[in-house]
Amino acid sequence: MTGMEAAAARDTPYLGDGAGARGHQPAAEHAAGDLLTKRIIVGYGFWVFLLSDIIMFSAFFATYAVLVDNTAGGPSGHDLFDLRNTGIETACLLLSSFTCGLASIGAQAHRASWFYGATTITFIFGAAFVVLESHEFAGFVARGASPTRSAFLSAFFTLVGCHGMHVTAGLVWMSTMMAQVFAKGFRPDILRRILCFSLFWHALDIIWVALFSMVYLMGAST
Secondary structure, eight states: OOHHHHHHHHHSOOOSHHHHHHHHHHHHHHHHHHHHHHHHHHHHHHHHHHHHHHHHHHHHHHHHHHHTTOOTTSOOHHHHOOHHHHHHHHHHHHHHHHHHHHHHHHHHTTOHHHHHHHHHHHHHHHHHHHHHHHHHHHHHHHTTOOTTSOHHHHHHHHHHHHHHHHHHHHHHHHHHHHHHHHHHOSOHHHHHHHHHHHHHHHHHHHHHHHHIIIIIIHHHHO
16 A cells, blocks of 8 residues: 555545444434423423413402302302212312322323222222202202303303313223223333323312312302
């Protein structure tokens, strides 16, 4: 090898297996960065959704507080509310919050039987709540206390009914999560969805505690 050939060999970069691995490294880092960005966006979007729900319920609570005495000569909360029935609804929802927490723990531990059992019990409690609330609404309407009877009843049905619709949507979401775990297992993205559902369900329980205190307890005692 001449002196010029040796110099050219020294200046030429080595393109063996190591160079190929270094070439793939930036691509892998870029893909990981995209995945992390997606997780941040999804998490941020969920918190925006949850906070917007809380703001909406705050507006409904404020509306109810303004219209609670506008019965237009019709029945008031003291005439309609049955705290025994509402107490059973509250117990169902609070117990479902506890079992939902157990389901989250089971999912994080990758215990399928634990997750399915706790989620099924949560679904039963949530469904019982919806059935009891629907029966309560039907009883009010049968007694002539429909949403169009007075401003008080309009505000009541809007506030409580909106919460009931959220619980119903949570039951559908719960069924979807059980199906996804059955089909795909405890993948990281599935676990994040279970966490989001748990936050949503616990938020509904907190809203119901405020609703039970402000609407039913104060209304029945007035």
